[in-house]
Amino acid sequence: MTGIRRLAQQLNVSIGTVSRALNGKPDVNEETRRRVVEAAAAIGYVPNQAGRSLRKGSTGVVGFMMQTGPQITGEGDVFFMSVFDGVQTVFARHQLDLVALLCSSEEDPEAYMQRVVARGFADALIISATKRVDHRIDFISSRKIPFIALGRSETDAGHPWLDLDFEGMAEVGVSRLIAKGHRRIGVFAPRDDTNLGFVFVDAYRKVLERHGIGFDANMVFRAPPNERGGHQIAHAIAAMPADRRPTGFVLTNEVMCVGFYNGLHEVGLVPGKTFAIIGRDSPQAHYLVPKLTCFRLSLRDLGITLAESLLATMPAYAEAYPLGVVRKVVPLELVPGDSDMALPG
CATH class of the missing domain: 3.40.50.2300 (Response regulator)
Structure with a gap:
């Protein structure tokens, strides 16, 4: 006896009722649905997904x-x-x-x-x-x-x-740092051809130009979009001559901020004191000191x-x-x- 027939006989309901209950149809009484689901679980019955897909024309x-x-x-x-x-x-x-x-x-x-x-x-x-x-x-x-x-x-x-809104992050973040006196502002971009990198860097370039600041390709730092990538960027910044490295940074990836903070501390660039950062909010970012200025959604x-x-x-x-x-x-x-x-x- 098939599973669905066994359930129908055991519960004294029709095969159609069992099928509708297991498929979540709204015309089944909640008490009946509960009995069917519990009985199916008790005998280890799982509806065949392929068969359901053929009958319904969908998989859910x-x-x-x-x-x-x-x-x-x-x-x-x-x-x-x-x-x-x-x-x-x-x-x-x-x-x-x-x-x-x-x-x-x-x-x-x-x-x-x-x-x-x-x-x-x-x-x-x-x-x-x-x-x-x-x-x-x-x-x-x-x-x-x-x-x-x-x-x-x-x-x-x-x-x-x-x-x-990567354009908005470039506009607000870069303009905010410029208003605070920064002229060498670094940004993150992925290493691959992920479109967000193109969108953000293009917007970043336009904001700089509008403020009369030339675009410098050395201010675009490419790294993996993870904690290790943030850490690598911090060390890459420290390796640059002091008069050429960025003094502020806009980081659009939420998981990179922790690694970036850690790396900056390791190389003697203190966030919020000797290096300015605007990042993305995340649960981990709430534990950063000083408090991260960040974009949130x-x-x-x-x-x-x-x-x-x-x-x-x-x-x-x-x-x-x-x-x-x-x-x-x-x-x-x-x-x-x-x-x-x-x-x-």
């Missing part, structure tokens, strides 16, 4: 692709864990499940995406770490799979996206907006989220601290 799964590895996430990834919480908050309203698709730093993201799509286990996709030219976008679009990108790209398939709210914007493109959910195709730059708030002192006279 949304995949979130992110790259992993020590050169990318370092000792952990606060950013994505907080975003995931917001995304799943929305998906739970519709009994959808978020699955993290972890692409190794040693694997080609395009090949990984093609493999994921070929297996067909997700109804929709969220991609991140978008490249300047990102072939994943054209590939997913050609397969008619609903998706949203966390990050902009020059590859445009008319798809929805959300991105942080609710990552959970970002995740909620990301999920709702994706569902707005899916026919089954578009009526609940009449947003159209969302293409939004998300602003960040500057929270003053004590780390960005004026340039000593």
Whole structure:
């Protein structure tokens, strides 16, 4: 006797009732649903996902692709864990499940995406770490799979996206340090062709030019976006001649700040006293001394907006989220601290 038939007989209900209860259908009494779920757990019955997908034409799964590895996430990834919480908050309203698709730093993201799509286990996709030219976008679009990108790209398939306001961080952060007397202002950029690096450096260049300061490529420091990368940048700064090194820095990656602070202390450049820093907020940054002047946003709210914007493109959910195709730059708030002192006279 199959599992679903056994449950129906044991509980004296129809096979259809058992199926609807296990699939979360709203027309099943809560007490009946509880009995079915408990009985299924007791006998170790798990509905066959492949069969459910064929019958429903969907899997109830949304995949979130992110790259992993020590050169990318370092000792952990606060950013994505907080975003995931917001995304799943929305998906739970519709009994959808978020699955993290972890692409190794040693694997080609395009090949990984093609493999994921070929297996067909997700109804929709969220991609991140978008490249300047990102072939994943054209590939997913050609397969008619609903998706949203966390990050902009020059590859445009008319798809929805959300991105942080890197232009705003350059404008506010660099202008703030200039107003405090700094003229040699360093910034971070990724080593690869991740689009955020191009967007931020281009905005940084424009802010400098507007203030009559020439762009110096030596002020752009490339390193892994993790704690170790922040530490490396601090030591690279210390190795420069004193009259050529930056006196202030705008750091747009939240996990690098701890390593940056630590490295600066090691080389005798004291944050907030002899070196000015504006960074990104994170739970770890709250323990930094002096208090970090930082850009802040609710990552959970970002995740909620990301999920709702994706569902707005899916026919089954578009009526609940009449947003159209969302293409939004998300602003960040500057929270003053004590780390960005004026340039000593």
